[in-house]
Amino acid sequence: MAVYNGTLGGLRYNANYLKPVNADVYQYIESNWTLVPEISWEKQKVYTDNFEAVISLSLDDRNNCVAIFAGSNNQELFDKILDHINVDWSYVSYEDEEAEDD
Numbered sequence: 141m142a143v144y145n146g147t148l149g150g151l152r153y154n155a156n157y158l159k160p161v162n163a164d165v166y167q168y169i170e171s172n173w174t175l176v177p178e179i180s181w182e183k184q185k186v187y188t189d190n191f192e193a194v195i196s197l198s199l200d201d202r203n204n205c206v207a208i209f210a211g212s213n214n215q216e217l218f219d220k221i222l223d224h225i226n227v228d229w230s231y232v233s234y235e236d237e238e239a240e241d242d
Contacts, residue, residue: 151194151211153218155232161197161205165225169195169208172224193217195225 173187173195180186182203187195193212197205208227212218222232 152213153215153233154209154211155218155222155229156210157208157227158230159207159227161208161227165208165227166197166205168225169197189217193221195221 169187173189176186176188176194183199185197185199187197189212192214194210196209198207198209200206208225210218210221210225212221222229
């Protein structure tokens with residue numbers, strides 16, 4: 141539950157993408173992140189970077205990735221996620237920081 145809570149806003153830096161995900165992006169995550177099988181299941185796969193950053197992928201009935209949830213308390217690792225996962229994020233927690241500054 142901590143991973144799901146973290147990627148949904150519990151971690152300081154978090155982002156989500158709520159649209160179908162290109163197969164190349166899905167493959168990049170599978171190839172460069174470590175699957176956490178103990179908390180993954182057929183519709184939701186969780187990946188980690190040494191548990192300092194996490195990515196949760198939502199899958200449909202055909203095993204297509206339909207959403208990405210990512211988070212970390214480490215800004216450098218979070219920025220790496222944003223730089224290397226090529227999607228137009230639906231939400232990035234930096235938006236909240238910008239709103240506070242206004």
